[in-house]
Amino acid sequence: MERRRQSVFLAAALVLAQLLPQRLSTKPQPREIEFVDTIGTSGIDFIHVNGASPRKYLAEITGSGAAFLDYDRDGNLDIFLVNGGRTPGSSMTNSTNHALYRNNGDGTFSDVTTQAGILPNDWFGMGVAVGDYNNDGYPDLFVTHFEGPCLLYRNNRNGTFTEVSSSAGVRGNGQWASSAAFLDYDKDGRLDLYVAHYTDHSYTNNLICPIGNPPVKAYCSPKVYQGVPATLYHNNGDGTFADLSREAGIAIPEGKGLGVVAGDFDGDGWMDIYVANDQVRNFLFRNNRNGTFTEIGVQAGVALDENGSPQAGMGTDAGDYDNDGLFDIIVSNLDSEYLALYRNLGKDTFEDVSARTGLVSATTGFVGFGVGYLDFDSDGWLDILVANGHVLDHPELVRPGATYRQPKVLLRNLGGRLFRDVTALHGRSLLVPQVSRGVAFGDYDNDGDVDILVNNCGGRPQLLRNEGGNRNSWLTIELCGTQSNRDGIGAQIEVSAGGRRRVFQRLGGGSYMSANDPRIHIGV
Numbered sequence: 001m002e003r004r005r006q007s008v009f010l011a012a013a014l015v016l017a018q019l020l021p022q023r024l025s026t027k028p029q030p031r032e033i034e035f036v037d038t039i040g041t042s043g044i045d046f047i048h049v050n051g052a053s054p055r056k057y058l059a060e061i062t063g064s065g066a067a068f069l070d071y072d073r074d075g076n077l078d079i080f081l082v083n084g085g086r087t088p089g090s091s092m093t094n095s096t097n098h099a100l101y102r103n104n105g106d107g108t109f110s111d112v113t114t115q116a117g118i119l120p121n122d123w124f125g126m127g128v129a130v131g132d133y134n135n136d137g138y139p140d141l142f143v144t145h146f147e148g149p150c151l152l153y154r155n156n157r158n159g160t161f162t163e164v165s166s167s168a169g170v171r172g173n174g175q176w177a178s179s180a181a182f183l184d185y186d187k188d189g190r191l192d193l194y195v196a197h198y199t200d201h202s203y204t205n206n207l208i209c210p211i212g213n214p215p216v217k218a219y220c221s222p223k224v225y226q227g228v229p230a231t232l233y234h235n236n237g238d239g240t241f242a243d244l245s246r247e248a249g250i251a252i253p254e255g256k257g258l259g260v261v262a263g264d265f266d267g268d269g270w271m272d273i274y275v276a277n278d279q280v281r282n283f284l285f286r287n288n289r290n291g292t293f294t295e296i297g298v299q300a301g302v303a304l305d306e307n308g309s310p311q312a313g314m315g316t317d318a319g320d321y322d323n324d325g326l327f328d329i330i331v332s333n334l335d336s337e338y339l340a341l342y343r344n345l346g347k348d349t350f351e352d353v354s355a356r357t358g359l360v361s362a363t364t365g366f367v368g369f370g371v372g373y374l375d376f377d378s379d380g381w382l383d384i385l386v387a388n389g390h391v392l393d394h395p396e397l398v399r400p401g402a403t404y405r406q407p408k409v410l411l412r413n414l415g416g417r418l419f420r421d422v423t424a425l426h427g428r429s430l431l432v433p434q435v436s437r438g439v440a441f442g443d444y445d446n447d448g449d450v451d452i453l454v455n456n457c458g459g460r461p462q463l464l465r466n467e468g469g470n471r472n473s474w475l476t477i478e479l480c481g482t483q484s485n486r487d488g489i490g491a492q493i494e495v496s497a498g499g500r501r502r503v504f505q506r507l508g509g510g511s512y513m514s515a516n517d518p519r520i521h522i523g524v
Contacts, residue, residue, distance in 0.1 A: 316371065
């Protein structure tokens with residue numbers, strides 16, 4: 001244990017250059033905590049277009065993501081929403097733009113998409129990643145698409161972006177790209193980029209799989225399509241990236257990646273990569289500390305469910321839910337499965353504790369996508385939020401009682417031993433049925449608690465303001481690397497309060513096709 005702790009302190013010393021605004025509050029707050037949907041008064045006028053058509057392309061029910069970021073560095077979190085697009089079989093004729101909204105600092109947002117240089121979207125949007133790849137102090141945007149290129153928007157530090165994917169070498173080859181994550185896997189001080197690919201499904205090889213009696217056209221399972229290897233781009237430090245996927249050992253053909261999170265899971269100070277795959281085993285890429293990775297998901301116990309079967313991995317996140325100093329993994333899955341919780345036992349070994357912690361009974365029956373750890377009540381224990389929505393528009397034909405639109409599930413952490421479904425106790429907005437996909441977590445109103453941004457497939461987003469979650473003490477930390485990457489991705493933070501020691505990481509990726517607040521919220 002002492003050896004592991006020493007390595008953690010060393011990594012933190014190397015990566016943690018300085019702590020920016022630390023805000024500690026003990027102000028009395030309301031007794032109850034409620035998530036209130038403020039989208040109607042926020043000034044955000046956005047509708048996700050899923051391009052639904054009789055041809056049932058998988059992309060129609062897969063996207064899209066969302067991001068919290070402070071693109072203009074004014075201290076307020078802005079919002080980026082990825083839009084879907086038109087498909088060959090839909091009745092749409094116009095482009096469907098992604099959208100960037102500037103936080104006005106008073107609870108409202110202004111649409112700055114055009115003036116910021118975000119291009120009209122001619123492709124079907126999927127995910128977004130945020131990271132300062134050129135270490136200039138301003139966050140850049142990476143956007144993925146179905147049947148289209150990946151786009152890298154370089155922040156010009158004046159409120160505008162320039163699209164540089166071709167010159168940077170990250171445009172891709174048109175394969176279906178889903179989630180992405182920035183990370184510094186070789187510790188050279190520059191952010192590299194991992195891009196997950198889903199399947200070889202396209203507009204030209206689309207299949208339709210009827211369900212019910214009489215049969216109704218439906219979306220096919222990803223099992224009918226082949227997997228696609230992921231891409232790992234190494235940052236060359238001159239504004240360009242090199243595709244080192246094969247050399248690094250991450251180009252596994254069977255992957256059907258939907259969610260990705262990068263973090264140090266074995267405590268050696270080097271970032272590993274976890275990938276949630278749909279209907280095939282999940283991947284855990286252990287960093288070999290020499291520019292390569294070894295995939296150890298099966299032997300580590302994070303590739304399959306407790307019965308040894310692959311699940312429909314969608315979203316994923318990492319965090320220390322039981323405050324033992326090790327980072328545990330969660331994965332959202334289908335309604336016939338459950339939200340998987342893999343407890344980190346150390347030494348590259350995990351245990352599926354989903355049933356023991358109450359997650360099986362609380363989440364079976366829902367199709368989970370966006371997912372994340374958040375301490376919504378600032379009590380010092382990481383809770384879980386899952387955004388749900390079915391993948392079939394007529395799921396009742398397969399499972400009686402199933403619905404296309406579904407509520408969120410908020411799970412409160414009871415001392416690291418058990419999670420309890422408390423959704424109904426914290427606001428009607430969580431219970432409104434939606435077809436939810438991407439979720440981002442962040443404190444957009446800077447009041448000391450974690451708010452939630454949800455991108456709903458084929459509908460309006462939700463901006464769920466946390467009211468009362470700051471009633472306990474809290475600490476917000478923003479990292480700024482000097483020897484490390486500017487974002488401090490890969491840094492580890494140790495906090496001692498109330499006789500307890502807790503550990504946090506600045507992760508890469510997480511949730512589902514989305515990007516979270518770069519600041520770390522700590523309930524104390």
